Amino acid sequence: xxxxxxxxxxxxxxxxxxxxxxxxxxxxxxxxxxxxxxxxxxxxxxxxxxxxxxxxxxxxxxxxxxxxxxxxxxxxxxxxxxxxxxxxxxxxxxxxxxxxxxxxxxxxxxxxxxxxxxxxxxxxxxxxxxxxxxxxxxxxxxxxxxxxxxxxxxxxxxxxxxxxxxxxxxxxxxxxxxxxxxxxxxxxxxxxxxxxxxxxxxxxxxxxxxxxxxxxxxxxxxxxxxxxxxxxxxxxxxxxxxxxxxxxxxxxxxxxxxxxxxxxxxxxxxxxxxxxxxxxxxxxxxxxxxxxxxxxxxxxxxxxxxxxxxxxxxxxxxxxxxxxxxxxxx
Amino acid sequence: xxxxxxxxxxxxxxxxxxxxxxxxxxxxxxxxxxxxxxxxxxxxxxxxxxxxxxxxxxxxxxxxxxxxxxxxxxxxxxxxxxxxxxxxxxxxxxxxxxxxxxxxxxxxxxxxxxxxxxxxxxxxxxxxxxxxxxxxxxxxxxxxxxxxxxxxxxxxxxxxxxxxxxxxxxxxxxxxxxxxxxxxxxxxxxxxxxxxxxxxxxxxxxxxxxxxxxxxxxxxxxxxxxxxxxxxxxxxxxxxxxxxxxxxxxxxxxxxxxxxxxxxxxxxxxxxxxxxxxxxxxxxxxxxxxxxxxxxxxxxxxxxxxxxxxxxxxxxxxxxxxxxxxxxxxxxxxxxxxxxxxxxxxxxxxxxxxxxxxxxxxxxxxxxxxxxxxxxxxxxxxxxxxxxxxxxxxxxxxxxxxxxxxxxxxxxxxxxxxxxxxxxxxxxxxxxxxxxxxxxxxxxxxxxxxxxxxxxxxxxxxxxxxxxxxxxxxxxxxxxxxxxxxxxxxxxxxxxxxx
Numbered sequence: 001x002x003x004x005x006x007x008x009x010x011x012x013x014x015x016x017x018x019x020x021x022x023x024x025x026x027x028x029x030x031x032x033x034x035x036x037x038x039x040x041x042x043x044x045x046x047x048x049x050x051x052x053x054x055x056x057x058x059x060x061x062x063x064x065x066x067x068x069x070x071x072x073x074x075x076x077x078x079x080x081x082x083x084x085x086x087x088x089x090x091x092x093x094x095x096x097x098x099x100x101x102x103x104x105x106x107x108x109x110x111x112x113x114x115x116x117x118x119x120x121x122x123x124x125x126x127x128x129x130x131x132x133x134x135x136x137x138x139x140x141x142x143x144x145x146x147x148x149x150x151x152x153x154x155x156x157x158x159x160x161x162x163x164x165x166x167x168x169x170x171x172x173x174x175x176x177x178x179x180x181x182x183x184x185x186x187x188x189x190x191x192x193x194x195x196x197x198x199x200x201x202x203x204x205x206x207x208x209x210x211x212x213x214x215x216x217x218x219x220x221x222x223x224x225x226x227x228x229x230x231x232x233x234x235x236x237x238x239x240x241x242x243x244x245x246x247x248x249x250x251x252x253x254x255x256x257x258x259x260x261x262x263x264x265x266x267x268x269x270x271x272x273x274x275x276x277x278x279x280x281x282x283x284x285x286x287x288x289x290x291x292x293x294x295x296x297x298x299x300x301x302x303x304x305x306x307x308x309x310x311x312x313x314x315x316x317x318x319x320x321x322x323x324x325x326x327x328x329x330x
Numbered sequence: 331x332x333x334x335x336x337x338x339x340x341x342x343x344x345x346x347x348x349x350x351x352x353x354x355x356x357x358x359x360x361x362x363x364x365x366x367x368x369x370x371x372x373x374x375x376x377x378x379x380x381x382x383x384x385x386x387x388x389x390x391x392x393x394x395x396x397x398x399x400x401x402x403x404x405x406x407x408x409x410x411x412x413x414x415x416x417x418x419x420x421x422x423x424x425x426x427x428x429x430x431x432x433x434x435x436x437x438x439x440x441x442x443x444x445x446x447x448x449x450x451x452x453x454x455x456x457x458x459x460x461x462x463x464x465x466x467x468x469x470x471x472x473x474x475x476x477x478x479x480x481x482x483x484x485x486x487x488x489x490x491x492x493x494x495x496x497x498x499x500x501x502x503x504x505x506x507x508x509x510x511x512x513x514x515x516x517x518x519x520x521x522x523x524x525x526x527x528x529x530x531x532x533x534x535x536x537x538x539x540x541x542x543x544x545x546x547x548x549x550x551x552x553x554x555x556x557x558x559x560x561x562x563x564x565x566x567x568x569x570x571x572x573x574x575x576x577x578x579x580x581x582x583x584x585x586x587x588x589x590x591x592x593x594x595x596x597x598x599x600x601x602x603x604x605x606x607x608x609x610x611x612x613x614x615x616x617x618x619x620x621x622x623x624x625x626x627x628x629x630x631x632x633x634x635x636x637x638x639x640x641x642x643x644x645x646x647x648x649x650x651x652x653x654x655x656x657x658x659x660x661x662x663x664x665x666x667x668x669x670x671x672x673x674x675x676x677x678x679x680x681x682x683x684x685x686x687x688x689x690x691x692x693x694x695x696x697x698x699x700x701x702x703x704x705x706x707x708x709x710x711x712x713x714x715x716x717x718x719x720x721x722x723x724x725x726x727x728x729x730x731x732x733x734x735x736x737x738x739x740x741x742x743x744x745x746x747x748x749x750x751x752x753x754x755x756x757x758x759x760x761x762x763x764x765x766x767x768x769x770x771x772x773x774x775x776x777x778x779x780x781x782x783x784x785x786x787x788x789x790x791x792x793x794x795x796x797x798x799x800x801x802x803x804x805x806x807x808x809x810x811x812x813x814x815x816x817x818x819x820x821x822x823x824x825x826x827x828x829x
Contacts, residue, residue, distance in 0.1 A: 008483040008806030013476065015486050029476045030469035034435045036492040036503065037511070045512045046503035048776035052362050053512035082466045083400065086393040093386040101333050132346040132451075135458060139445035142438065142461060155438060155461050158445060159385070162343075162458045166385045169342035173334055185342060193348055203352040210353050 027079040033072045034148035056212075061144050065283045066215035066274055071147040074273055077265045085156050089163070092255055096167065103248040109178035116244040117175070121182045122191060123306060124249070125172040127233050128165050129192040133205035134229065135161035137221045144214035153266040160259040164234075167252055197305045200298025201229065207294065215274075219287040222267040227323050228295040230260040231316030232302050240307050264323060271327040285330045295320070336384050343384065344452040347375055364447040365514025369578045377450030377570045381563045388459055392466065395556050402552045403474060411547055412478060417812040418610040418677030419545050422538070424484050425674045427475040428491035429498065429602055430534070433506045435468025436492075440510030440518045444567065448515040450574070453567055460523075460564035467557050474553055483806040487673035494802035497780045498601065498672060501731035505598045508773065509591055516571050517587055524568025525591035529632040531561045534603055537623040541607060544615035569639060576640050588636065589644040590769060593762045596650060597657070597730040604658020605665060608688065609679030610812070619691040621654045646762040653760070655692055659699045660735025668720045669809040670794070671801060677812035680707075681820050694741065701739035710818045720794060726781045727759035728774065729766050734759040751775060
C-alpha cells in the first residue's frame, strides 16, 4: 500500500526514548511523557479550546511563572513505579500492623498518663483532618503537574497522606476504647475548626488548597507546609511522646517519616531542575517568602500546647528552612 | 487485644469534611471543578461506597495482583506467543495498547479531580485508590506492550498514539477528554466511573479476556482481567453520587450525563471493540459475537443497574439496540478500507467461513456489507488493489470524530445528521450524536475534526501523503491487511471451484 521509500525500523524502546545511549529502565518505560495534554498548548484538551478546563490548564499549568523547557525530563530520584510502591508500602504496613498488634497486646494505652492522653486528644487525633488536606492538595498536584513523572510522585504522596490519615483514625478508635471520656473520635472536628493549636495549620492548608498555579501549589505544599507539618505534628509530637513513654506513637511516626523523606527527595530534585532555568529562583523564593510566615505561625501555635513545645517549634522551623536551603533556595 | 477490624475505624477515615473559614467554601470547592450543584456539604457526607478498602489492604492486594500478572508474563515470555499468533490477534493487541494504555493513565487525572474536589469524603478517599489504579493500568499496559517494540514500529504506538493526530487517537482523546478530563468531580463519577467503567470496560476487559484465553494469549487474558478487578472497585464511585443527586432533585441532570456518556462510549466501542471481536479475533477463538457481548454486559447488566438506581434507560435505547446490528460493521469496513491511516493492520475477517458466522450472528450481513466486500474481493482477485484503498476522505462525525456510517447496499440507510450552530455547519453520525452536541454546544463548537482540519488547510499537501504526515504515520507504522491478503486466494476462481 505504500510507495514511500524509507520504512521505519523497529526500535528497542519507545521512539521518544530511543535516542539515548543506555537502555531505559522500567521506570522510564512506564512513567515518562504520558501527559498528552501538554502537546498542544493552545488546547490542552481535545474539545473547544475555550471551555473552562482548557483555560484552567493554560492558566495554571502552561502559563505558570515557573518555567522549564522540558518538564518531562524530570525523574523521581527513587524511581518508584506503581508495582514497587506497593511492595515498599506493603512492607511498611506489615510492620505497622505488627507494631499495633504488639502494643495492643501489652495494653499500651492503659499505661499512658492522663496528661499525655489529653495531649493526644488535643494534638494528635485531630491531625486526621490535617493529613486529609495534604491528601487533597497532593491530588491537585497530580492533575495539574506538567509532567507525568511529577504527577506520579504526587500520586504516591496522595496515597501516603491517606496512609497517615488511616493510621490516625485507627489509633483514634483504639484510644477511645481505653479512654472513653477523653473525646477521642468525637471532638476532632471541633478542635480542627476552633482550637487555637490547629488554626494556623488550617489557615495554611485552606489557602494552599486554593493556590491554583501548579508550581505555587507545589511550593506551598511540598516546600513549606509539609516540612512544617511533618516536623511539628509527626516528628515533633512523637519526640514529645517518647518522653511520655508513648513509643507506639514514635514508631508510627518513624514509619510515616520514611514517606515524608521520600517526598522531600523528589521535591528537592524538582527544585534543582527548576533552578536550571534563569528566573525561577526568584519565583520560588518569592513564593516561599509569601507562604513561610503562615507555616511558622502554624508551627508556633501548634507547639505552644506541647510539652517541650518551644524546642520542637524551633527545631521544626530550622529544619524546614535547612531543607529549602539544601534544595538551593534562599 | 487483636487488631481492629476495618469496619471499626473505616467511618473515621471518611469523616474528614470540615467547615472552611479562611477560604470560602465555594472557593475551596469551585462549582466548575466540584459540581456539587447546590447540594449542601452534609448531604454529600451520606456518600457510602459499596466496596470498602483501607490503605493497608489496598497495597497488600495490589502487590499480590501485580505479582500474579507480572509472573504470568515472565513465565510465558519464552513461549513467543506473539511471534506465532494469528496476525489478526496481534492487531487487536496493537490497537488495544495504543487506544487504552495512555488514556488509562490519563484517567488518573479524572480520579484526582474527585479526590480533590468532590464534597463527599468517601468519594475523595476512594478516588485516591482510583488514582493509584489508573496509574497501575497505564504503567502495566505500557510495560507489557514495550517488550514488543523490537517486533514492529507499530508497537511504538502503545505510547505514541495519544500524542498523535491520527484520527482514531483524536477520536479517543475527544471522548476521554469529554468524559473524564474536563468535567467536574461529580460528573466524572457519573460519566467515567458509572457509565463508562461499569458498562463498557467490562466489555473490553472481560469480553476480550474471554477471546484472549480462547486464542491462547494467557498473558493478555490475565493482564486485562486483573485490570478489571480494579475497575470493578473504583467504578462504584458513581452509584452513591447518583443516589445523592436523585435524592436532591437532580435526576434530570444525572440522566443527561449518563445518556451523553453512554452514547459516546458506545460509539467508541463500535470502532474499537466491535471490529476486534467480530473480525480480528480468529474465528475459532471467538467466544461470542460483539453483539452478544453487548447484550450480556450492557443490555443485561447496565440496563438493570440504571433502573435499579431510579434512572430511565436512555431515550435513544431503541436506536442503540438497532445499531448493535449495524454500526461496528460499517466501522470495520471503513477502518479496513482506510487501513494506511491506523497503527495496526486490520484483519479483513471475511473468508467464506467468517461470512457464514457473520450471517448467522447478523442475519442479512451478506446482502448488505457482504456485497461491498464482494466488490473489494473482486478488485483484489482481478488485480486492482488500488481500488481497495482510500482515494477520498470519509465524512466524520463532529461528536464521535469517527466516520459516519450506516448499512450499505440493499439495506442502504447512510445518512448525515447536520446542524447549523452559530453559522457553522456540523455533521453527525446519528440523532443521539447530534443530541449530545446540543446539550452543551460550548464544549464542542470550536473543535475541528480531522476533515474540518483538512478543509481548513492544516493538512498539507492536501492528499493521503499529507494526511499520513499530519497523523504521524510513516511507512513501517501505517496499517495494511493483517494477513497480507492471503485470504483473497480463497476467492480466486480456481480455489473457489476446488472448495
